[in-house]
Amino acid sequence: MAKSLRSKWKRKMRAEKRKKNAPKELARLKQALNLDKKGEAAMTDVQEIATVVPADKIKKTDVDMAEAEGDDGKMDMDSKRNKATLLDENGQYPAWMSQRQAKKLKGKRMAKKGGKGKKKGIAW
Template sequence: MAKSLRSKWRRKMRAEKRKKNAPKELERLKKILGTNADVVMEEVKEVATVLPPQKVLGQQADDCKMDVDNKRNKKTLLDQHGQYPIWMNSRQRKKLKAQRVKGKKKSKLAKGLVW
């Protein structure tokens, strides 16, 4: 959508307006933070524990690992419970299941009696 001349013009004018008002907004933000910065920081220190950035980044690296994908078979895309991913549609599931069943039948034939 949003490809008409009118919408392009509006986007262009909004961008120019942002450029024009950016210095005023920045000045206003600095003014607000300049007067209340000490008060705000004291309130934050009472509520939250302040940690150095290195310690926080180290914790985030450990916490960000997702163990959900690690328990999924990469070839069949089945998880430990035998379920396919949510994003996979029924045709893909059917196709992968057919490949699995086909592979199992071949191995059973090889183990059978040979006359």
């Protein structure tokens, strides 16, 4: 595929555009990576927008916060949800569960309870 005259022309024009924009792009890249005497990137523009904090300081604070909370790395989950049926205290399924999954679980629950589950097929 991609052998039509139109696609060949478009490829040719994109290549010419890349040639034309290459010097500007290179200048912009050099400006973005403008290194000062220390070898670190100039953060003057970034500092106007956001607060710049050294990486080692961030790592120390993250470790300190985890120790203070006593967090085991577990997520905060809704503890009022039944693990077997996945129903919460109001009888609602989780938001991520599809209608089909909820219906299937309800059928299993009804069959286990002893009530009539919904039968598949034609009833003669």
